[in-house]
Amino acid sequence: MSRYGLVALEAAEIAQKHVDANIAWTKAAEHQFGKKTSLIKKGCPKGTFLGLAEDGHIKGIPSGHYTSSTKNKAYGLAALQQLKMSPELAKNKKGLWFQSCNDQPKVQNNQMDVVIALWENNLLI
Secondary structure (H helix, E strand, C coil), rough: CCCCHHHHHHHHHHHHCCCCCCHHHHHHHHHHCCCCCCHHHHHHHHHHHHHHCCCCCCCCCCCCCCCCCCCHHHHHHHHHHHHHHHHHHHCCHHHHHHHCCCCCCCCCCCCHHHHHHHHHCCCCC
């Protein structure tokens, strides 16, 4: 599992204890990456996690306003829908990515690591 997948799992666990999802992500990222500020603030995986939380798709985290990221939220939501239709895509990160961004020639930037980690740990609804 990628380090951003681990951050997502830890952030979900923290947020389930009634901690704001943004604060939970930051705490989990700091725990995983230490003082590496650029890794802690990396927007793509964070926006994906917060977008899923915002729409109430992470178990135990109430929906609310957590992010202004529209693209990363959309990628996360699209990936969730793809996994619901084809769960085997959890084993094909590249395939999941291309189906989630409509086959646009973009490079995955840890968004799918977040979605897959949450999916494989039964945290997505």
